[in-house]
Amino acid sequence: MSGRDLSGPLRRAVIAALQADPGVAALIGSRVYDYVSAAPAYPFLRCTTMIASPWEATGGVRGSLVRLQVDAFTKGYGRAAAEPLAAAVVAALDEADLALPEGFLVSLQWRQTRMLDDPAEQGVTHGVIEFESVAAL
Structure with missing residues (x-):
């Protein structure tokens, strides 16, 4: 199977979409x-882990299956602050039709959200929001 790693263009589009989303901006600004x-x-979001693998469709369309993680960090209010931020990320990205700087987005779907206490810093809650997407040329 041949593919093309489009995780970089997807990451840039996700960051731009989150920065432009009114629901996210109301909670964390830019x-x-x-x-x-x-x-x-605090609070802030970080677009971190990207795991890309080849993807190909009938007709020679090629691209990547990308697993993407957005981390939400809040401080001082525990899950009461982290949960609305994670929900805003899901609302902004799940099944979004993002314009990629290269290629096009076939799908973007929310997979799960986990809430963790951050062991590195007292009082910080870390929301892990995971998505799966397909981007193609």
Whole structure:
């Protein structure tokens, strides 16, 4: 099977969509990152893990199956702050029709959300929101 790694264009489109979404912005402003400084302002989102594998459809359409993770970090209010932020991410991205800077999005589906206490910093809740997508050329 041949494919094309489109995880980079997808990551850029996801970050742009989250930064532009009114529901997300109401909770965190524009604090959506792919890299986080040593002392970030809370709450914020980070687009992190991308696992890409080849994808091909009938007719020679090729691209990638991408598993994408968005991390939500809140401080001071536990899950009471983290859960609405995770829900806003799901609302913004699940089955969204994002424009990719290269290729096109075939599908983007929410798979699961997990809430964790962050062991690295007291009082921080870490929401892990996972999506699965297909992007093609």
